[in-house]
Amino acid sequence: MSQGGSIHWEEGGQNCSAVWHSENGIAAHKKVVIADDTFTADDAYRLACEGTAILWKGDFQNARQLLQALVRRIDKPSKKSKRAGKRVDKSTDVTPKKTAKDIFNQHRLIQSQRARILGMLLIQCNSDHTIPLRRAPDITQACSEAYGTVDHSYIVSLRELLGVISAHEWRKNGLPILADENGEPIYVHPHYGVFSPVRGEYIELVCSAPLPKSIDGASTAFDIGVGTGVLSIILAMRDVQEIVATDQDDRALTCAKENIALLGLGSQIDIVKANLFPAGKASLIVCNPPWVPARPSSLLEHAVYDPESQMLKGFLAGLKEHLLPQGEGWLILSDLAEHLELRSRQELLSWIEDAGLVVLERIDTKPKHPKAFDDSDSLHFARAAEITSLWRLQIHQKY
Template identity: 75%
Template sequence: MNQNELICWDEGGESRSAMWHSENGIAAHKRIRLADDTMTADEAYRLACEGTALLWRGDFQNARQLLQALIRRVDKPSKKSKRLGKRSDKSANLAPQKTPLDLFNQHRLMQSQRARVLGMLLIPCNPDHTISLRRAPDVVLACSEAYGHTTEPYVISLRELLGVISAHEWRKHGLPVLADSSGEPIVVHPHYGVFSPIRGEYLELVCNAPLPNALDGNSIAFDIGVGTGVLSVILAMRGVQKIVATDLDERALICAAENIQRLNLDHQVEVAKANLFPEGKAALVVCNPPWLPARPSSRLEHAVYDPDSQMLKGFLMSLKNHLLDQGEGWLILSDLAEHLGMRTRKQLLDWIEQAGLQVLGHIDTKPKHSKAFDESDPLYFARSAETTSLWRLGIR
C-alpha cells in the first residue's frame, strides 16, 4: 500500500486532498475529475483511457454499475482491432510465429492496461472507513481487516474496494478445502492479501503422498511459505506431531495463526516469521512456491509470480541443510512455466542436482479449474497442457 502519498483535487473552488491507498503500488493520480450519476459510461471510459481519474460523488450503487459498464467496454474488441485481426489472419503465414513467452507477455500487458483503466474510478473514504455516499455499504470491518487503523481520510479505487469487500466475505464464511476423517469439511478463512487455496488438486497431492519413514523417529515438519496455513493443517491431520510454519508476510502469519487456532491445532503447529526456513532440521519440509518466474505487478501477485525463481531456488539450495537423515522435501510445482517458455524442465532438474538433492519420485495431477477448459482464454494452449506435481526430494 502506498504510504504518505496524497491525492489532490479541486472542488467547489477549494483545493482538497486525502491519503492515497493502493495495494497495486500505483502512484497517486495527478489528473482528477469529479464524477457523479450524470456522467455517461462512454464519457467515463474516454476519460479513463486518457488517464483522468474519476472521483465519485454520486450514488455508490450507480458507481458499481458504471464500473460494470467500463468492464464491458474495455473487454469488447474495438472495430479497429477487428479489422487488424482480419488482416493478421490473412498475413499469418507471412508473419513470424509468436512464441509462448511472447503470448504470455502480451497477455500480461493487456491485463495491466485493463487494470489501469478500471482502476480510474475512485471512492473517498473517511478516517473511520465509512463512505459518505448515497447507498454506500458498511465497509468498516472489511477495510479495518485489510488496512488496520487509519486516522486520515483516504481515496481508493472502487475496483480495489470491491476486492476488499469480497475478501471479507471469504474470511467471514470460510473456504471448504477438504474433508477430515469423519467426512466433515475442513474450512480455512483466507484474509485479504493472502493467497486462497482455491485449486484443490495440489492439496490432494499433499493428502495422498506417502509420508517419509523419517517421521517415525522424529515427527517434525516444516511448512515453508505458510499462506492460509492449509498445508500445515493437512500435515497435522495426517498425524505429524510438530509442524513449524514460516512466512515473511505479516498478513499470512496472522491468517495462518487464526486458522490453526480455529481448528484447535495450535498445539501441533507453530507459526514463525522467517525467510524460508526456521532453525533446525525436519523429517519433512513442504514448500508450494509461486509457480511463474515473473515480476509481480502488485503486492497481491506475490503468491503467483516469483522473479527469477528466487523463492524456488532459495528453497532448493538450502533444503539439504534442513533435512534429517532419510528426510524428504516436498516441492509442489506446476509446469505451467515450462509450457510458457519461462523455465525448462532441465533447469529445474539442474537446480535440484546443484543443491545436492535427488528426485525420489513425483506425483502428478491435472488442473480442474475452469480456465484449463476455456478455449477462449489467451493462454489456453498452456493451461490445458499443465500438470501440477509433488516432487519428493532427498539428500543425494
C-alpha cells in the same frame, strides 16, 4: 495502511485533498475530475484511457455499474480491429509466429493496461472506513481487517475497494479444503492479501503422498511459505506431531495463526517469521512456491510470480542443510512456466542436482480450475497442458 502521497482535486470552487491509498503501490493520480450519476460510461472510459482519474460523488451502486461498463468497453474488441482481422490474407501473411513467451508477455501487458484503466474510478472513505455516498454498503469491518485503524480520510480505487469487500466475505465464510474423519468439511479463512488455496489439486497431492519413513522416528515437519496455513493443517491432520511454519509476510502469519487456532491445532503447529527455513532440521519439509518466474505487479501476484525463481531455488538449495537423514522435501510445483517457455524442465532438474538432491518420485495431477477449460483465454494452450506435481526429494547418498 499503505499510503502513496495525496490526491488533490477542485470541488465547489475549493481546493480539496485526501490521503491516497494503493495496496499495489500505484502513485497518486495527478489529474482528477469529479463525477456523479450524470456521468456517462463513454466519458469515463475516454478520461480513464487518457490517464485522468474519476472521483465519484454520486450513488455508490451507480459507481459499481459504471465500473462494469468500463469492463465491457475494455474487453469488447473494437470494430476497427475486427475489420483488420478479416482483411488478413493468411496465404500471404508473413507475420512472425509468436512464441509462448511472447503470448505470455502480451497477456500480462494487456492485464496491466486493463487494471490501470479500471483503477481510475476512485472512492473517498472517511477515517472510520465509512463511505459518504448514497446506497453505500457498510464496509467498516472489511476495511478494518484490510487496512487497520486510520485517523484520516483517504481515497482508494473502487476496484481495490471491491476486492477488500470480497476478501472479507472469503474470510467470513471460509474455504473448504478437506473433510474430517466424520466427513464434515474443514475450512480455512483467507485474509485480505493472503492467497486463497483455491487450487484443490495440490491439496489432494499433499493429502495422499506417502510420508517419509523418518517421520516414525522424528515426527517433525517444516512448512515453507505458510500462507493461510493449509499445508500445515493437512500435515497436522495426518498426525505429524511437530510442525514449524514460516513466512515473511505479516498478513500471512496472522492468517495462519488464526486458522490454526480455530481448528485447535496450536499445540502441533508453531508459526515463525523467517525467510524460508527456521532453525533446525525436520523429517519433512514442504513448499508450494509461486509457480511462474516473473515479477509481480500487485499484492496477490506475489503468490503467483517468483522473480527469477528465487524462492524455488532458495528452497532447493537449503534442503540439504535442514533435512534429517532419510527425510524428504516435498516441492509442489506446476509446469505452467515450462509451457510458457519461462523455465525449462532441464533447468529445474539441474537445480535439484546442484542442491545435492535426488528425485524419489513425482506425483502428477491435472488442473481442475475453470481456466484450464476456457478456450477463450489467451493462455489456454498452456493451461490445458499444465500438470501440477509433488516432487519427493531426498539428499543424495554421496552427501
